Amino acid sequence: MGTPTDSELLRDIAAGDEAALRMLYERHAGWLLLRLNRRCGNSELVAGALQDTFVAVWQSAGRWRGEGEVAAWLWGISIRRLVSALRGRPAADPLGDDVVDAASPLVQSAEDELLLGVEYGDVGRALRSLPPELRATVQATVIDGLSTKEAAKLLGLPQGTVKSRLRVAKVRLRRSLMPARDGRI
Amino acid sequence: MSDRIAVLDGVTKSYGSAEALHPTDLEFGSGVIGLLGPNGAGKSTMLRLLATAMPPTAGRIVVGGHEVTGSVSERTAARRRLSYLPQEVGIPRRMTTFAFLDYIAVLKEWKDREARHREVIRVLGLVNLEDRRTKRVSALSGGQRRRLALAQALMGDPDLIILDEPTTGLDPEQRASLRGILSSYSERGSVLLATHQTEDVSALCDRVIILDEGRIRFDGTVPDLVALADGQVWVGAEANSGALSSWRTGNGEIRSLGGVPAPGSRLADPAVEDAYLLVRNTTDADTSAAGSTGAGASRIGEGR
Amino acid sequence: MATGWHLSPELLGRYAAGTLDLGPQAAVEAHIIVCPDCLGLASAAAPRDTLDQVWQGVVTATARPTMPWPLRFLQRLGLAETDAVILRASSSLYRPWLLSVVGAFVFGVAGSMLPAAEQRAFYLLIAPLLPAITVAAAYDSTDPIRELAVATPYSKLRIALLRTVFAVAVALPVVLVGGLVLPFVGAEAFAWLLPALTLTLLALTLLTWWTATAAAGTVAAVWLLVVVLLRTADQLAAVDTPVAQLAFATAALLALAVLTIRITSYHAPGGYT
Known part of the structure; x- marks a missing residue:
């Protein structure tokens, strides 16, 4: 018996197998934690969201349709748990700034930049062309797949601001990506 | 922690005219104490008395400095200091493993929900049942049920852990891990375990007590007990005549305990089991005969 | 990619x-x-x-198992979480529910089937017994965890009280509603209260010695005898007289005294020592 795949684990979890949940946690909790840390500076909220994610997986593993990457599905749950953890917090909470600040220092080695450029060139370049506040909005909506309402919670911004920033960002991205792609990421 | 974690002082238990435990004086300090004896020897009776599961007919029992046989509040205070694994635990089949331990934890006065649940998860991990935490008892195997019952005895930090045949139903790995848990615990408190497994005794116990028909037949260290069988175990081509027991070993030779050595046989190292069988088969009348064979023999028959 | x-x-x-x-x-x-x-x-x-x-x-x-809704409801009313855990673990607690449902059913059927003369006797027979039997049913003297529970510091009396209060809380509404709704019950609608108290205390006292079945059976037999005797002598209304009520009160006090003595000598109902 080899290492079970993610979807096999989810099937076992749906059948009430605690050991399968442990394996799934061992495999995925680490990167989810790192990625959640990139979205929110409050480690307590992040830990809570991570816990809620796996509790939700335990309760509703059967809802996974078996399409796409389990990792992407897990991230979708995680980021939404984080957003709902942020709910009820004052809107002025500068969480959005955390994200933006964390992203600003640029001390990237030339080699890595080169490699990244080969793999994700167009998108990476296009994203870098955006000012930080627009990038944060694109990250929340396009990359994390949140609705504008959820993104507003995550970034601590009014919904209207998220919508208008997203509009501006789309225009700019389309402009820088046009020669290669049709504007979709 | 004093050296006297539990004390039996002139304790007896009788059912009508049947004496389950003859007058007994014992003191237990820290360490692992093994209680050996055949079925019906009074092992469970002694453990139940110490666990406050029933009152003695006469005598005084003290656990953790509190008199079990005294007032209600003293008995309650003693119960805070001990934990108990009965020989048979019926757990409602519909309960989940977690719910069962949660309930026992409440009975053990863990009031704070978060701390209590952490403790439940801790002991579930100790007996390797963390991955069965949401299962109903009806879905567990016999060994798993036994481990679940054991888990509740490991909760908290008692002075005295009373275990009635804890290794029954455990596979060798689980038994080894239980030994690890108990030996690490024995530095802080007293572990009293009744068992049929002489290997458990030799592997784990600092002290052995052999009970038979409600009387203490031996009380001493494992080396003292084994020394009783010095010069009594023979290996050769034939069995000793009049041997207490003899059997063919893996290499084809016959191992005999006691009796007249068969010609050509040679002495072998005794084990706890040999000494146990010797003590068991030594009647009161010839206690002194067995007594001449070993250093711990003076303790045979103590406590009567 | x-x-x-x-x-x-x-x-x-x-x-x-x-x-x-x-x-x-x-x-x-x-x-x-x-x-x-x-x-x-x-x-x-x-x-x-x-x-x-x-x-x-x-x-x-x-x-973490979820609490059954009746316990969640009680928790909202102020039941301590640890008490809810105790009640959740009492595997015998479904029986009070069952008995109450049966009781309600019996009242309803009796109301339509028995002749008017027998209806009063019937109500007088069932109403005080229901709480007593329900309480007894909340105990299981073969409680599988008993041997374990005994060795714990938690007050066994508290467990007994929790079960009793729970069972009474389940049974009382049924009897009250039954008495008020049935047309044939007049003054007896409340005359049963003191007998019910007496029988319940008697059941609890017996439970410090006997199994639930024996205790409930004895209580039921005693009460059946009383009601049959009264009915044969055509003296049912006597239950409602001050003298009879005083007698019940005295009996209740007596049962309470014995129960207290039993409990202080460390015999909680349900076979706990």
Whole structure:
């Protein structure tokens, strides 16, 4: 018996197998934690969201349709748990700034930049062309797949601001990506 | 922690005219104490008395400095200091493993929900049942049920852990891990375990007590007990005549305990089991005969 | 998307430390999703102590059984969480519910079937018995965990009280509603209260010696005898007289005294010592 795949684990979890949940946690909790840390500076909220994610997986593993990457599905749950953890917090909470600040220092080695450029060139370049506040909005909506309402919670911004920033960002991205792609990421 | 974690002082238990435990004086300090004896020897009776599961007919029992046989509040205070694994635990089949331990934890006065649940998860991990935490008892195997019952005895930090045949139903790995848990615990408190497994005794116990028909037949260290069988175990081509027991070993030779050595046989190292069988088969009348064979023999028959 | 390109330890370190710009960061994240090898590396780069702590939370949250709704309701009314755990663990508690349902059914059927003369006797027979039997049914002297529970410091009397209060709370509404709704019951609608108290205390006292079945059976037999005698002598109304009520009150006090003596000598109802 080899290492079970993610979807096999989810099937076992749906059948009430605690050991399968442990394996799934061992495999995925680490990167989810790192990625959640990139979205929110409050480690307590992040830990809570991570816990809620796996509790939700335990309760509703059967809802996974078996399409796409389990990792992407897990991230979708995680980021939404984080957003709902942020709910009820004052809107002025500068969480959005955390994200933006964390992203600003640029001390990237030339080699890595080169490699990244080969793999994700167009998108990476296009994203870098955006000012930080627009990038944060694109990250929340396009990359994390949140609705504008959820993104507003995550970034601590009014919904209207998220919508208008997203509009501006789309225009700019389309402009820088046009020669290669049709504007979709 | 004093050296006297539990004390039996002139304790007896009788059912009508049947004496389950003859007058007994014992003191237990820290360490692992093994209680050996055949079925019906009074092992469970002694453990139940110490666990406050029933009152003695006469005598005084003290656990953790509190008199079990005294007032209600003293008995309650003693119960805070001990934990108990009965020989048979019926757990409602519909309960989940977690719910069962949660309930026992409440009975053990863990009031704070978060701390209590952490403790439940801790002991579930100790007996390797963390991955069965949401299962109903009806879905567990016999060994798993036994481990679940054991888990509740490991909760908290008692002075005295009373275990009635804890290794029954455990596979060798689980038994080894239980030994690890108990030996690490024995530095802080007293572990009293009744068992049929002489290997458990030799592997784990600092002290052995052999009970038979409600009387203490031996009380001493494992080396003292084994020394009783010095010069009594023979290996050769034939069995000793009049041997207490003899059997063919893996290499084809016959191992005999006691009796007249068969010609050509040679002495072998005794084990706890040999000494146990010797003590068991030594009647009161010839206690002194067995007594001449070993250093711990003076303790045979103590406590009567 | 993967082309044999993988995250370098240095890049991963900077991602974990949060010093990557958003573009590369997005690239790293996109790569992790599709590359199991780098996903494993990223997971290994996360702080172990946080992961262990969160896992403990996951374990507890997934193991915690949900409280049945009646207990959740009682908790909202102020029942302590530990008491709710005790009640949840009392496997015999479904019987009071069952008995109450049966009781309600019996009242309803009797109301339509018995002749008027017998209806009063019937109500007088059932109404005081229902709480007493319900309480007895809440105990199981073969409680499988008993041997374990005895050795714990928790007050067994408290367990007994919790069960009793629970059973009475379940039975009382049925009897009250039955008495008020049935047309044939007049003054007896409340005359049963003192007998009910007496019988319940008697049942509890017997429970310190006997099994639930024996205690409930005895109480039922005694009360049946009383009611039959009264009916034969055509003296049913006597139950409602001050003298009779005083007699019940005295009997209740007597039962309470014996129960108290039993409990202080450490014999809680349900066979606990």
